Amino acid sequence: xxxxxxxxxxxxxxxxxxxxxxxxxxxxxxxxxxxxxxxxxxxxxxxxxxxxxxxxxxxxxxxxxxxxxxxxxxxxxxxxxxxxxxxxxxxxxxxxxxxxxxxxxxxxxxxxxxxxxxxxxxxxxxxxxxxxxxxxxxxxxxxxxxxxxxxxxxxxxxxxxxxxxxxxxxxxxxxxxxxxxxxxxxxxxxxx
Numbered sequence: 302x303x304x305x306x307x308x309x310x311x312x313x314x315x316x317x318x319x320x321x322x323x324x325x326x327x328x329x330x331x332x333x334x335x336x337x338x339x340x341x342x343x344x345x346x347x348x349x350x351x352x353x354x355x356x357x358x359x360x361x362x363x364x365x366x367x368x369x370x371x372x373x374x375x376x377x378x379x380x381x382x383x384x385x386x387x388x389x390x391x392x393x394x395x396x397x398x399x400x401x402x403x404x405x406x407x408x409x410x411x412x413x414x415x416x417x418x419x420x421x422x423x424x425x426x427x428x429x430x431x432x433x434x435x436x437x438x439x440x441x442x443x444x445x446x447x448x449x450x451x452x453x454x455x456x457x458x459x460x461x462x463x464x465x466x467x468x469x470x471x472x473x474x475x476x477x478x479x480x481x482x483x484x485x486x487x488x489x490x491x492x493x
């Protein structure tokens with residue numbers, strides 16, 4: 302898939318490159334990971350440091366692959382190896398099981414949906430005031446404002462909106478509760 306995508310990069314329409322058939326390898330990688338995860342739960346393997354090393358290299362590769370289009374095509378394979386490192390490694394599993402990491406993971410969709418609004422707001426306020434500041438200082442200041450505000454807004458919206466819907470199960474069958482029947486509505490056998 303990586304080789305095929307790289308060889309067709311310049312010839313395909315941008316619209317097709319955003320469509321599911323072109324990105325099917327990402328979808329299939331996710332399906333494979335879901336299957337591997339459920340298999341790991343059913344029959345867990347002994348964690349090893351080798352998977353920590355492979356997984357860490359894959360996570361670094363994921364970040365590095367964003368530099369070129371050709372390298373970006375390796376993302377599904379790198380993602381599989383990175384998550385296998387989390388499933389089967391010792392330190393990666395420990396790190397990804399930390400409470401604050403799992404909380405951020407639970408909030409990820411809310412953070413994804415709302416981070417742009419924070420970036421837009423902070424940029425409108427700070428950019429006009431930073432015209433005499435060098436790039437790295439301006440970037441650092443923006444990060445110091447954007448990151449905490451994004452997490453704060455994300456936490457509030459997660460607690461108020463997303464979390465209640467994660468708990469709410471409208472179509473789940475509820476246990477039958479016995480309601481007492483009033484004596485006046487009971488029909489005796491003799492009156493029939």
